[in-house]
Amino acid sequence: MRIALLGGTGDIGQGLALRFAHDTDHEVLIGSRDPEKARDAVESYTDELEDRGVDASVKGFGNEMAADRADVVILSVPPYHVGDTVEAVEDVLDSETILVTPAVGMQGDEDGLHYHPPGTGSVTELVAERAPDEVPVVGAFHNLAAHALSDLDNDLDLDTLLVANDDDAKETVRNLANEIDGLRALDVGPLANAAEVESVTPLVINIAKYNEDLHDVGVKFH
Template sequence: MTTSTPTPRYTVAVIGGTGPQGKGLGYRFARHGHDIVLGSRAAEKAETVATEVSERLAGLAGAGTARGAANTDAIAAADVVLLAVPYDGHDELVASLASALAGKTVISCVNPLAFDKRGAHGRVINGGEGSAAESAAEIAPEATVVGAFHNVAAPALWGEDDFLDEDVIVVGDSLEGKQVAIDLAASVTGRPGIDGGKLRLARVLEPFTAVLISINRKYKTHSGIRVTGV
């Protein structure tokens, strides 16, 4: 079932937009009416991927636009910024963009994961008292940082289904910031995101992705999360 409540049309800068998660989420946002600017350190790389996304959008009624740009230019052109970068180098990248992120709503879907012979597992951030989303909020204090889209599988995002049969859980300390991510979630699942509480709960959502990776390997699928009773 799709949501019938109109949502604002956003321009979203996707930092890490050339990677599978960023490209997939950007495609979903644009497929359902938002405009996206895929960001990369190299504008040419971002433009190439944006062309690929635009080709997927061709002929879809009501679709938004996709273009590529260097990271700072992408942020300047956007209302909302999605951080979809690997955790390695995350803090340094956010620090380099902190002034550009000031005043923006920033959605982090970064998952600090590690892999060993036993499989995927979550990294321990700040002695268990932190997360990638909280690190971004500390490094870029003038931005409004929320966490969302941690548990959505990249292959499913790039698939042909109109919407994914799962929920997006959103965490943050700003109701206004969370509402932006809740709105954008409807582009992915066909229904608003679920308010999951304060930003510190990103400490639960980020490593939980390792559980889904283990499920996917066991059952050869792209699993997601459904929230019942709301």
């Protein structure tokens, strides 16, 4: 399968790219608004993977070209770029392309981070509203600390939470997520349940802020 990480030069994009390239046989496409930046990132990711003896397939493109070539497109961009990014690639998306969104709207003050969803109720639902109707949208990878992912020496033992209205698309993303070592995907139902999933992101950041012994906090449910 071909997985495109749009905004794949950023923190969470880097983490997911390294994990998919290291732990799975899927082809990883790094997308960026600037294709040159994407190719620089690919060089750095490939170096890191080669140091570990992994000869992975990672390639860099502009966002639209990456999305056009992929089966699964992950919007690893900040929440305020989600709308633009969907718009930039919508012509190359279709019912065969799964659009995955990990972004979360947050606002910070002196107390910590607070969940700040858009008017649609969640960023996940915003993506579904903006994407062409036939494109299946899956919310996933919201609550993973970027640094915990990108440090391949760090053994994961984390859950990621999935929401989608399209069960087949959800199942595909569930399988992909479960292929990352130490990651377990849990089903949280339809897109309407996204807000409580997204709220975990500011929460884990607040937990890291107030508990000295916890960094890059993730979550396990049981």
